[in-house]
Amino acid sequence: MNNVHYICTVNLILEIMVSNKSIQEQRMKGYFIQATKDILKGEGLKGVSVRNIAQQAGYSYSTIYNYFKDVNDLVFVCISDFQKECESFVAEQTKEKPQGIDRLKATVVSYVNYFLEYPGIFDLFYLAKVGDFGHKAATIDLINGSLDAVCEKEWNYCASHGLVKVEEVERIKAQLRYTVIGMLLLYLNRRFPSSYSEFMSQLTMQINAILGNEEGTVKAVPDATQSSSLVQNSLISVNIR
Amino acid sequence: MNNVHYICTVNLILEIMVSNKSIQEQRMKGYFIQATKDILKGEGLKGVSVRNIAQQAGYSYSTIYNYFKDVNDLVFVCISDFQKECESFVAEQTKEKPQGIDRLKATVVSYVNYFLEYPGIFDLFYLAKVGDFGHKAATIDLINGSLDAVCEKEWNYCASHGLVKVEEVERIKAQLRYTVIGMLLLYLNRRFPSSYSEFMSQLTMQINAILGNEEGTVKAVPDATQSSSLVQNSLISVNIR
């Protein structure tokens, strides 16, 4: 009995210790993560350095290595946070649109807008070479399913309301994914097209070609009208040093 | 008269001197360019460093700065060479295909194959952040028109033989460009899809969706059959360190 009691007490104490340790550790990690996210949103990936992050967090550069294996580890952690933020961003921007193909289109445009506003996050998601993904497969999956996750609700709505052929959903999802990422890559990294308005015009044209011009049903690649850009974006930093 | 003679002689000598100087300068540049290209094809962009290039070329690292403004300048020069090489590569791989939509499709697949064989060149073309493009607009245009240039002959053939609607050519070109680059980005940089065969299957599916399943005419996004991969590729180095 006494033994059991002692064991329980010891376990409880250990648990509290571990818990406290964990809380403090998580707090410290949080400081560095927040600093990294701020830098990524501001200066972008090129501004991320161990000494930079540490200064922003108010610690010495070597302290980071007490909480993260290396700088890639730290940067990787930011990805899931940004994905969540991206989902909120899109939900906020599209909540007024009527459900269905219209909102699906607006969702894709809004997804693009998120990366136009934070080009550093696009770099992080799609361009960054991060060493040793071996253990980070989950993060890579998160990135690869990023657009699909953002659009999931709308796809479900469209499928359940017969607005799309279920057997075509996967192909169209893929088509959207590749087109959106290709366009963002060329625009943010290679200044093509050369103007924002031209980019948005191309974007809506491509989305209409993929999801159909008329609302309600997905038609197959009809003639795409160059509709005016759906969303305005004030701050595009093309992020080339 | 004598004056004129002297002037001409002097001019000639100067010209020869300049010419010689230029020849030697070009030769030196060539050594460094070749070294850089070899490294890019082998180790990829991550292997490119001033000291690495210099060693490969048999000179001291600082000698490079007598011939190039900086390392970006040197790397940039390689791009047009690779574009030419890519065009030859594609021409060689597709010469047996019947002209028209079939060869156009094969051309796009072959373009992809080039970058699968040399992922470092994909990095250079589309991912590299190269500082100060101000004066390099021509090179950027070369990259942005890379796929179009490779496909130009086939597009002309298809247009002049009524295999495509001329008013749709530009949109389809754009669709191909974004899709191909988006797919390459995800596959080479994010291991998606996870296998080569799955990637090639997706690629042919997307190309068929864009250019039509049946040969002869471009149909609008028909049901895409998962045809087997057209070209084999033995060496895919996904280039993540």
Place this chain on the structure above:
DNA sequence: TTATAATATGAACAATGTTCATTATATTTG
């Protein structure tokens, strides 16, 4: 052959990521 111009070179600097012995702080023990 000597004087001069051209060019190849490595030392030096700043900035990068990472490691590690040392200092400083917090906790446990006597």
Place this chain on the structure above:
DNA sequence: CAAATATAATGAACATTGTTCATATTATAA
């Protein structure tokens, strides 16, 4: 409460990066 111990923060140090510049070497001129 004081001393001993465990934990954590730190900057010095190293290797590697791109770039500059004074110097050494080589080629050309007189």
